[in-house]
Amino acid sequence: MKKWLKQSLVFLVALITLGFIPPSHSIWEQLENGQDSNRTTSSDYNNIDVQEETVGEAPSEEGLAADDPIGSIIRLAHEQSYIKFGSKIGPVIEDEFEERIFPAMAQIIASKLDRLDDQAKQYLTITEKPGGNYSEKIFHIADGRTGKDLLRFHVRTEKRPQEGYYYNFHYHTYEDDYESHYTIGDIYYSKNTPPKWLS
Incomplete structure (x- = not known):
C-alpha cells in the first residue's frame, strides 16, 4: 500500500474518532498482504474484545470510559509508545510489548494516578513528543x-x-524526586545494533 494512502487512512481514523481509538495494526498487515479487510466478521470483533479483556493487568475497557481522564491518559500512553518505536523497532517488539510491558x-x-483527587485528575497531561535518536523518554505524565x-x-x-541488545522499560516518579x-x-x-527511535 502506498505510504501516502496509509497515512491518509490513519489521519482519517484519528480525525473521526478524535484520537480515542488507535488504528489496529492487524488492519495494516491485511492491507499489505493483499487480504480484503472488508471480510472481517462479527466473530473477529468478538475475538478482539476477548483478547483485550483477558490481558488481566490492564484496566478493563469499562475503566477506560471516554470521560475517564486516567483512561484517556492510558490510551495516549499507548499511542505515544508506538510513535517512539517507529516503523523499524515497533514490529520487532510489538508482541512482547502488548503482552507484558503495556499492561504493566x-x-x-x-x-x-488513582491516588489523586478528582480535580487533579481533570488536569492530567501527557507529553506529545517522545524522545528520538537514543533518548530514553517515551512520555511524561504531568499535572497540567x-x-x-x-x-x-x-x-x-x-x-x-x-x-x-535489550530494551529496558522503566519509570520514575515524583514521589522520590525521580531518583x-x-x-x-x-x-x-x-x-x-538497533536503529534510532522514531525511525
Whole structure:
C-alpha cells in the first residue's frame, strides 16, 4: 500500500474518532498482504474484545470510559509508545510489548494516578513528543496546572555481552524526586545494533 494512502487512512481514523481509538495494526498487515479487510466478521470483533479483556493487568475497557481522564491518559500512553518505536523497532517488539510491558504500564499509571483527587485528575497531561535518536523518554505524565511531572516512562537500550541488545522499560516518579529506576520489564531486540527511535 502506498505510504501516502496509509497515512491518509490513519489521519482519517484519528480525525473521526478524535484520537480515542488507535488504528489496529492487524488492519495494516491485511492491507499489505493483499487480504480484503472488508471480510472481517462479527466473530473477529468478538475475538478482539476477548483478547483485550483477558490481558488481566490492564484496566478493563469499562475503566477506560471516554470521560475517564486516567483512561484517556492510558490510551495516549499507548499511542505515544508506538510513535517512539517507529516503523523499524515497533514490529520487532510489538508482541512482547502488548503482552507484558503495556499492561504493566497501564496498571502503574492507573494505580499511581488513582491516588489523586478528582480535580487533579481533570488536569492530567501527557507529553506529545517522545524522545528520538537514543533518548530514553517515551512520555511524561504531568499535572497540567503546575507543569510538574508525576510519572516519567522511559526505555533504555542496553548491550549485554554475548547476548545482544535489550530494551529496558522503566519509570520514575515524583514521589522520590525521580531518583529511582522502577523496572517494568526487558525486551530482547537483536545482536545487531538497533536503529534510532522514531525511525
